[in-house]
Amino acid sequence: MSFLFEPENLLPYDGIAIYHGIVFNEQEANGICKDLFDTIPWKQDEVLMFGKKIITKRKVAWYADAGITYTYAGVKKSGLEWTSALVCIKQKVEAMAGAKYNACLLNLYHEGEEGMGWHQDNEKEIVAGSSIASLSFGAVRKFAFKHAKTNERLDIELANGSFLDMKGVIQQYWYHSLPKTKRIKQMRINLTFRLMQSDDNVPIR
Numbered sequence: 001m002s003f004l005f006e007p008e009n010l011l012p013y014d015g016i017a018i019y020h021g022i023v024f025n026e027q028e029a030n031g032i033c034k035d036l037f038d039t040i041p042w043k044q045d046e047v048l049m050f051g052k053k054i055i056t057k058r059k060v061a062w063y064a065d066a067g068i069t070y071t072y073a074g075v076k077k078s079g080l081e082w083t084s085a086l087v088c089i090k091q092k093v094e095a096m097a098g099a100k101y102n103a104c105l106l107n108l109y110h111e112g113e114e115g116m117g118w119h120q121d122n123e124k125e126i127v128a129g130s131s132i133a134s135l136s137f138g139a140v141r142k143f144a145f146k147h148a149k150t151n152e153r154l155d156i157e158l159a160n161g162s163f164l165d166m167k168g169v170i171q172q173y174w175y176h177s178l179p180k181t182k183r184i185k186q187m188r189i190n191l192t193f194r195l196m197q198s199d200d201n202v203p204i205r
Contacts (some may be wrong), residue, residue: 007165010145011153015170016146019156020163024094024137029161033137035085036189042108058114064103068196070125079103086191089135097165099131101193112139112184118175120145121166121192127170130195131167136160139186146175158181 010017024032042059057112062070063086064079071077082090090101109115121132132165136158143164158164178190 014173016168018165024161034036084201090110107190112181115180116178122171133193134164135191
């Protein structure tokens with residue numbers, strides 16, 4: 001798989017975040033965005049915060065190989081069966097990243113005032129150090145990194161049809177977020193492909 005430019009690590013230390021830029025052209029990305037919006041069984045996310053159930057404005061869906069589960073903010077999720085469209089996207093991303101994934105979390109942000117606060121994708125079910133492939137479709141949104149100890153911050157813009165690969169020790173040392181903005185009125189769909197713990201996984205050395 002060739003790229004228009006040689007991707008480089010965005011982070012100065014403590015992890016790897018490689019922004020490959022646009023890997024689906026505008027026509028492809030717009031078509032994928034519409035197809036996902038129309039066909040995915042989107043549901044509002046439920047999270048537990050300080051013992052209280054919170055219903056988010058953004059909507060989510062969770063797809064995974066059989067037997068794969070995911071616990072986020074105190075709520076256990078079982079994966080839906082892969083669609084043919086998601087399998088095609090997954091295979092393309094696996095070829096680009098040189099990695100394998102067995103699950104995907106999808107987020108639907110209806111407009112810029114829906115976002116995600118500072119967090120780390122460090123749940124125990126995720127294979128430590130493995131690649132988390134983030135694909136963006138729809139509105140261009142700012143994506144921010146913040147180091148857990150130094151508070152050093154790095155902001156980038158994720159384009160329609162773009163691919164960001166996060167791996168190594170990044171989830172130990174860096175937080176990331178999708179800041180809210182009143183300026184953007186268009187929707188964004190984000191796919192994060194992950195490698196979850198399973199009996200088939202070989203330990204990473």
